[in-house]
Amino acid sequence: MRITDTPEEWRVTATETPFTGHKTGVRTDEVVMPDGSRSSRDYQTHPGSVAVLALDGEGRVVVVRQYRHPVRQRLWEIPAGLLDVPGENPLHAAQRELYEEAHVKADDWRVLTDVYPSPGGSDEAVRIFLARGISEAEGERYEGDHEEADMELARVPLDDLVAGVLAGELHNTCLAVGALAALAARTGAGFEALRPANAPWPARPFEA
Structure with a gap:
């Protein structure tokens, strides 16, 4: 049986935003439950994100390693970033992130999968792309700051990433979902x- 998520919206009778940060915020909605009762729901508001699983001709994935303060870990990840502008084309954002974080460009782009990383506590939506036909980007290498200032870069076989995810050694959501989705695509109907x-992308409509 094939199943699919469906849009639905319970009635909101009141809303407030107790915190607004530089990119994200916190919202409190008073929601009418199916039985007519009311309950408050607190969640993070988020502009949305993109991530890129860039696969080279040898079956290796471009990964970066950087410090993530909330979890006190230095994580291996795939290049990713926020949709900085409302309505921004996610493909353009993904191409930008791949250039900035890995100094790489790609000839072939496809949607690998779309996910809500934490739908119980955030409205963040992430589109994960598959990029192939990769090569070094032209021009100056982007100079990052803060967590990106000492970012490490590597290329790791897809199968090794999948093994690391299943062994509990790799924890980043986009890397884990992207690697497992890429393996499923490769062994199933194929990347094409x-x-x-x-x-x-209904979760984050954009101009084509």
Whole structure:
């Protein structure tokens, strides 16, 4: 049986934003439950994100390693970043992030998968792309700051990433979901069967 998520919205009778940060915030909604009762729901508001699983001709994935303060860990991740501008084309954002974090460009782009990383506590939506036909980008290498200032860069075989995820050694959501989705695509219908790079994304509508 094939199943699919469906849009639904319970009635909100009141809302407030007790905190607004530089990119994200916290919202409190008073929601009418199916039985008519009311309950408050607190959640993080988020502009959305993109991530890129960039696969080279040898079956290796471009990964970066950086410090993540909330979890006190230095994590291996795939290049990723925020949708900084409302309505921003996610493909353009993904191409930017791949250039800035890995100084790489790609000839072939497809949608690997779309996820809500933490739907019980955040409205963040992430689109993970598969990028192939990769090569070194032209021009100056982007100089990052803060966590990106000492970012490490590597290329790791896809199968090794999957093994690391299943062994509990790699924890980043986008890396884990991206690696497992890429393995499923590779062993299933193939990468050519993935959605095109500008496929609709109802969670974060954009200009094509």
